[in-house]
Amino acid sequence: MSEAVAAGGVYVHVPFCRHACRYCDFHFSTLLKRIPDVVSAMVREAELRLPQGLPAATLYWGGGTPSVLPEAELVRLNQAVRAPLALAEGAECTLEVNPEDVTDRSLALWRAQGFNRLSVGVQSFRDERLDWMGRPHRGRDAEDAVRRAQDAGFSNLSLDLIYGLPGSGLGEWQEQVGRALDLGTPHLSAYALTVEPRTALSHDVAKGTAAAPSDDRAAEDFRWLRAELQRQAWDAYEISNYAKPGFRAQHNSAYWKGSPYVGIGPGAHSFDGRRTRRANVRSNPGYQKALAAPVPAEWFELEVLSDQEWFHEQVLTQLRRQEGLSRAEAQGRDLDGAWSSWIRQGMLLADDQGWRLEGEGWLWADAVAADAFGLKV
Ligand code: SF4
Structure with a gap:
């Protein structure tokens, strides 16, 4: 693929999480002591793939959990990624964060590093649901994290919520969405719980120790959410994404429109805007080893779409x-x-x-x- 193509967006995949959520099939590791080595490899990939002056419309850090990065590692990686980019003034720069990582100190760091949008992994405000999902934060932590972020000047915030949880009812979902809306954030991403292969949840469902989510339950939550947010004049602009007017996620919107993007990090994908996709190896040790070699071994696969x-x-x-x-x-x-x-x-x-x-x-x-x-x- 031609790497000289202007990057519509640049995506940075941080492949670490503090805990494994029961339902998650993204690429991540909980071996946080490997962060410095993997960041070094990502810095090298950025140096190899991002030419000086590369125009970029947006920057998005996802994962995994980018907010687990210690300060020095986040700064090091951010410098390597941003230095070559010609990012437009005010370009959307998103960081995915989990509530337990949001402190006044981390918020100040993220702002100083140029992030102007946070996507907060709330998922639920109910502690018993968070326990069931294997998430370490409390519902109150999520509300506190959002308010702190707003106080620190982050007005462009998105919250992630999961619906269709086994044993839940529409009333619970209405309460969850109400708590999210009360926080006054301008963007919501809402996903139905799905049982992905090779996740802890899929094993538990197979063993009968966890109930499978019901399509009918998820459909009821989805219908209500869409109608309610439209009634409140939100823009239901994608099947899982809702924004107040003017707050559509620019990075993801460009991605859905087939714009080119460059993905840095283990498991990250790239697209040249025509027909070629590139998938980085979904293994932290494999990625790190390939990029540590004096002449890097191939750490990605190309796929040309028919x-x-x-x-x-x-x-x-x-x-x-x-x-x-x-x-x-x-x-x-x-x-x-x-x-x-x-x-x-x-x-x-x-x-x-x-x-x-x-x-x-x-x-x-x-x-x-x-x-x-x-x-x-
Ligand atoms: S849902 Fe997010 S925080 Fe949980 S394991 Fe997956 S990537 Fe990590």
Whole structure:
């Protein structure tokens, strides 16, 4: 892939967490003593891949948990990533943080390092749910973290919440969302609990020691959230993302629109804006070893998407957006025919511009997309 392409966004994957959450299948390690070595490798990758003056619209640090980085390591990595970038004045720079890491001192450091948006992993405000998920913070810690962040000048804050928890009811979800809205943050990401393979939760569900989440329960929470936030004039701009006007996440929005991005760190992905994806090895020791060599061994794999694969990705990604899939993106394919039943049932709106999910259709995004894949490309 051409690394000289302007990076629409730069993503930094910090592959460490203090604890393993029961449901999580992201790439992370809890061996925090390895942080300095892995950061050294990430600094090297940044030096190798980010040319001086690279234009970047946004910067996003995710993981894992970027907020676990000790001060010196965060500063070292941030310098290596930012030094070559030509970031526009006021560019969105997001740091994912967990409530237990948010202190007045860490907030001051993050601001001084140029982060202007925090994404806070709240997940639930109820302690018994946090215990069930394997999260170390308390519900009160999350509220305290958000207020501290606001006091420190972070007005652009996003909260993550999880719905459809086994044993929960709609009343609990309404209370959770109410507590989030009371904090006055302008962005919410809400995800249904899913059982991913090879997670502690999937083992526990298989053994019968944890209840599996119910699709009907999740659907009830989703329906209510979407309707309620729209009633409150929020922008329901993506299937899992909601913003007050003007607060859409710019980094993720560009990613969904197929803009190029460069991902640094173990397990990070990159995209050249055309057809080539690049996936860094999902192993901290493997990544570190490859980048520690005088001539780095390959620490990534390239994948060139076929027309069909690109089309499938476009359908899956664009249907999840409020704007839907445009006719230009369909490139002449007869999707009105493939989707006639969804359109007839009012779950998909078709017009001159393209196709957008409507009403109950939002609960069937994957099934709608799958019906487009039966087409010959
Ligand atoms: S959910 Fe977040 S904090 Fe928990 S293990 Fe996954 S990446 Fe780490």
